[in-house]
Amino acid sequence: MIKGTFPIDKFKGLKTPFYYYNIELLRETLETVNSLISKYGYHQHYAIKANANPYILRIIAESGFGADCVSGGEVQAALDAGFPVGRIVFAGVGKADWEINLGLDNDIACFNVESLAELRVINELAADKGKTATIALRVNPNVDAHTHAKITTGLQENKFGINIGMLPGVFEELPKLKNVCFTGIHFHIGSQITDMSAFRDLCIRFNELQDNLEASGITLENANFGGGLGIDYYHPNHIPMPDFENYFASFHKLIKQRPGQQIHFELGRSIVAQCGSLISKVLYVKEGEVKKFAILDAGFTELIRPAMYDAYHHMENITNDGTIEIYDVVGPICESSDVFGKDVKLNEVRRNDLIAFRSAGAYGEVMASQYNCRSLPKAWFSDQL
Numbered sequence: 258m259i260k261g262t263f264p265i266d267k268f269k270g271l272k273t274p275f276y277y278y279n280i281e282l283l284r285e286t287l288e289t290v291n292s293l294i295s296k297y298g299y300h301q302h303y304a305i306k307a308n309a310n311p312y313i314l315r316i317i318a319e320s321g322f323g324a325d326c327v328s329g330g331e332v333q334a335a336l337d338a339g340f341p342v343g344r345i346v347f348a349g350v351g352k353a354d355w356e357i358n359l360g361l362d363n364d365i366a367c368f369n370v371e372s373l374a375e376l377r378v379i380n381e382l383a384a385d386k387g388k389t390a391t392i393a394l395r396v397n398p399n400v401d402a403h404t405h406a407k408i409t410t411g412l413q414e415n416k417f418g419i420n421i422g423m424l425p426g427v428f429e430e431l432p433k434l435k436n437v438c439f440t441g442i443h444f445h446i447g448s449q450i451t452d453m454s455a456f457r458d459l460c461i462r463f464n465e466l467q468d469n470l471e472a473s474g475i476t477l478e479n480a481n482f483g484g485g486l487g488i489d490y491y492h493p494n495h496i497p498m499p500d501f502e503n504y505f506a507s508f509h510k511l512i513k514q515r516p517g518q519q520i521h522f523e524l525g526r527s528i529v530a531q532c533g534s535l536i537s538k539v540l541y542v543k544e545g546e547v548k549k550f551a552i553l554d555a556g557f558t559e560l561i562r563p564a565m566y567d568a569y570h571h572m573e574n575i576t577n578d579g580t581i582e583i584y585d586v587v588g589p590i591c592e593s594s595d596v597f598g599k600d601v602k603l604n605e606v607r608r609n610d611l612i613a614f615r616s617a618g619a620y621g622e623v624m625a626s627q628y629n630c631r632s633l634p635k636a637w638f639s640d641q642l
């Protein structure tokens with residue numbers, strides 16, 4: 258079995274479970290994206306929610322990314338990590354007043370507004386401060402992302418964004434809202450998208466919308482296509498990076514970019530997923546009547562994706578090279594959904610072996626919880642061990 262490279266000796270004595278980040282891979286991924294971004298003259302943001310570890314955030318900020326936030330806490334995390342305030346954008350269907358005020362006080366680049374009700378509140382709060390808020394409208398393009406139902410966001414029945422049919426009403430009211438300044442359109446159609454036709458559909462929808470808006474005298478200074486690019490959870494060793502080249506080239510080919518118009522992207526998972534692994538220790542090997550269970554010290558409290566999204570994570574026994582056997586891999590949490598995988602092939606598992614969950618850098622550590630009074634996992638970094 259081909260396995261990832263881990264500094265096993267340095268793992269000795271570290272309290273499990275913990276997250277381990279390959280910082281070299283993170284930097285390589287950032288460089289790849291940055292070179293394509295500058296080739297096309299686009300603007301890149303990192304979606305903080307994928308992984309908000311302060312050290313990871315600092316590295317991404319230093320590499321030249323802006324930040325995409327979906328809460329006031331994330332706006333604060335972006336500021337603390339050194340993302341330039343002029344490149345922080347703020348989306349989310351339920352922005353509380355304090356969160357909007359935090360954005361206004363810091364003069365963030367853009368509020369991506371998800372309803373007319375929110376637009377009115379931002380206008381009011383900006384007026385109270387004698388400010389003008391820069392806004393874009395998050396549009397729901399009714400595009401099927403062909404991904405898991407729990408991470409699809411761009412269909413008409415989703416809570417996100419403003420449906421295209423309701424835009425005329427918003428544009429009618431906009432001129433009356435004196436403390437907001439409209440600059441463009443924002444989309445985000447879902448996550449872990451591997452079918453590029455979803456992005457093609459998005460580009461087509463954008464071009465139509467742009468033509469229609471221009472016909473009524475509305476021009477778009479900014480167009481933001483969100484994130485969603487998927488990664489290969491099955492082959493983390495062979496495909497450590499998604500095909501960024503093809504991704505940006507497809508947009509470049511399809512979108513009708515107007516002169517001077519800024520094109521933005523907000524990548525989350527595709528930046529951080531492959532550089533992170535959850536490292537867990539085997540507590541027991543339990544022989545059932547028909548199955549063998551590998552019982553780990555990590556559960557859905559450390560990595561919730563399998564329980565929440567039926568997600569697959571490649572697992573490796575990084576301690577032992579013995580014969581391949583079949584296990585149900587489970588955690589210690591008192592919930593029957595605390596199962597990482599059924600009939601998983603692993604090199605023979607013994608008590609105290611370390612099991613690595615690959616591709617866990619996105620929506621892993623950041624979604625950890627303290628359920629069952631557990632403590633949050635610690636993170637270690639390849640350049641600091």
Ligand SMILES: *Cc1c(COP(=O)(O)O)cnc(C)c1O
Nearest residue numbers: 304348445448484485523525526
């Ligand atoms: C989550 C999110 C992203 C990033 O999505 P990924 O699938 O992780 O790339 C980008 N934009 C917005 C508004 C989001 O909510």
